[in-house]
Amino acid sequence: MKKSLALILAVVMVLSLGLAACGGEGGGDATYKDTMTVSAGGYPDTIDPALNSAVDGATYIIHAFAGLTGYNADCEIVADCAKELPEAVALDNGMVSYTYELKDGLKWSDGSDLTAEDFVYAWNRAASPATAADYCYMFELIDGYAEMWKTDDEGNFVNPDAKLNVKSVNDGKALEVVVTVEVPYFHELCAFPAYMPVKADVVDADPEGWATKAASYIGNGPYKVTDFTQAQLVMEKNEYYHNADAVKTKNIIWPFNEDDNALYANFQSGSYDFIDSVPNDQIDSIASRYADEYKVTGQLGTYYVSFNVNDEALKDFTEAERIDIRKALGLMLDRNYIVDAIGQAGQVPANTFVAMGLTDADGKTEFMDNANGGNGYFSVKEEDYATNCQTALTLLEGVAKSSGKFTVADGTVTGFPVLTYLTNEGTGHEALAAYMQDTLKGYGIEIKIEVQEWGTFLDTRKAGNYSIARNGWLGDYNDPISFLDMWISNSGNNDCQFGKGAHADYKGYSYDGKGDLTWAESYDAIIAKVKGSKDAEERFALMHQAEDLLMTTGAICPIYYYTDQFMISQDIEGAFASPLGFKYFMYATIKA
């Protein structure tokens, strides 16, 4: 099969199955079982809505809790505990407020009343430094967050008792929240696990352990937890859920299992009705043997290769030369080959950093389709690969001429410094490393591969002790800022080391009509402006500018957009997956 055709098929498969996965239907005349067994992952680190940062944990939480908003089967944001999605109201100080009217008669799974106070408590808890949650920054838009996290010169918190500007109004029947800037994704944030309400008295009674025991794990969602061991999580329909009539299956059992082969065997034998990962080396046979059960959907994420802008191995070159070197090496990789032969899971070749599936200002078109004036940052068409390689050689010829450090003749590079590619263990990651080594060797460029154990790898990459490294990013919500603010100078995820060390003094960027700017003066400034912008058009235009600037560095080399693969029994109807990878079974039925 021609690779271009394969690409088209891959995209079609992703999109069509993505829709199928989102638009499940229920009903029919068949009889139904009252229990489904679905596996979302291994034993979770936590299922406390405030502390969770994992996809499997989020799936459990959205079944046991309900936020102000939620997703419907078409993956659209709809009101859940709220009566409807409120409009933003502009305030005199330039901020906006949202008032969510709560549905009448909301109750916890123990039968007690749920009020807006419970949301106030939960949000303050999840955002506060005392909780120290991974996802505390999901609340940074809310007024009061900055006060909460303000520190003095020694790093001590100045206002440990500060609260978010969110309050219960109308006798606990509505929640009013003040947001510093109007953003299109605030309703979406309210559907995120961290925004779920928690019951103050059970949490206060055992702040560390309440979410580890079924008895104290009180929620307000479609299901309640009846058993939680190291083996499994068992949920039963919560009769107090406001939409309990829509919940058809009485029990859900979530066995903890993270061995791909074991998951697959359990699916084959019928023990599990759903598994969230499949053995990578068997994808071909699974896709043909289980064509109806094996699904691939889009996911908000990009697999990429990052270059260290302060790389010691390239210190004899000027930054302008290094940019060309990085771009050249990136262009020499055949992304179509990588997704076909190495990824094998319907991944889509990437030519932007902001992933597939994020919408632009109009709320319809894809942000990535409009990147760089609609062209992407290079072509990933199969037929353009040869041209890409030619462009790469031309770039290297230029560097060879200006630096005199190596030579390029007849498509072969001689005397190029040896670079090291850092990756963690994993068949796919190591196969990509080997492919890269092999491909670049064809041009006379030698790459050494260094494989590190996971924890060590993260430490090395974060500290910037590498030349080139494997990297990947999954967005937190449908807004490109979730991909862009990680590259500001002092971000903990700035693995490329932009604006750090020697790169802090490099003045080669331009923004807002001014040239010769440092990273802090350009990129950091754009991101700050995005975060302060009140106008959607302007915000998105700025985010495109930020990505343009990011890609001029050549230090981000996108490989493919992630996909999410799973297997689901044909007996299940009405289950769906969100682009964040969360799985929704609360409205699903399973045929007997």
Added chain:
Amino acid sequence: MDKKFLYYLIKRVLLAIVTIFLVITITFFFMHLIPGDPFQSEKAIPEPVREALMEKYGFNDPLWKQYLTYLGNAVTLDFGMSMRMDGREVTDVIFEGFASSAKIGFIAAALALVMGMVFGAIAALYHNKFIDRVIMVVSTAFVAMPSFIVGTLLLWIFCAELEWLPANGMESGGLILPIIALALYPMAYTIRLTRSSMLDVLGQDYIRTAKAKGVHPSKVLFKHALKNAVTPVITYAGPMIAFILTGSLVVERIFTVPGLGDHFFSSIQNRDYTMIMGTTIFLATIIVIMMLISDVLYKFVDPRVDLS
């Protein structure tokens, strides 16, 4: 119980405490030598959050101080909270996992020892005959095959293809395959140990004397020979039982047994310091106890062994 034996026991218990202390010390400092910490992931957490966590778990103190604090708590059997699994006590996680692992481990160990000694004795008795050859080929194969191969093969044959047994350790009958997968290697090893030591014993003069005096062959085998041939098996059984009771990462993952095995591996990968310490101390303690038991058993099997 004589005085000498009591003195021996006290000496061994004291030695065991020193051993565990050394294990704690070495593990604690080596663990902190590995790069990374419990709070890292692909997505870095915000710096202030990180600082707050470092403070909460006392990571900002000098290492020696953290060590002394840990040692002080460990003496009172307080092994702290897991740093990755929020809100869970290390001891709770270990005991819950141990309950699952020990259940299948105990059966597997018993199966391995009994079958191992029986087949080993049979092989020795029929030395160089067909049945000996068969037993040796099979046991060599099981000694050579790593558990992930055995486990995956069992899973594939009995669960996926034949669909005779569930792949899931939580279902009824689901523990049969993990028990077999756990037992095969130690069984094969015990066969080989028993066989070679039996061959040695069967060639001794007193066996010939017993045979010459007309003692029934089965009595010669089980009373005179096996009892003396069992010493190397006891040596092996002590640590084997300790390891098998504390679970196997591979077998538990493959057959979905919520055991302890996984925590040995994942705690290191996650740099979950308190969990690494907890699992290591637990394993060390069980090994020390099993070694002590097997040493005492020598004395009963072979009165010539001098415990002092």
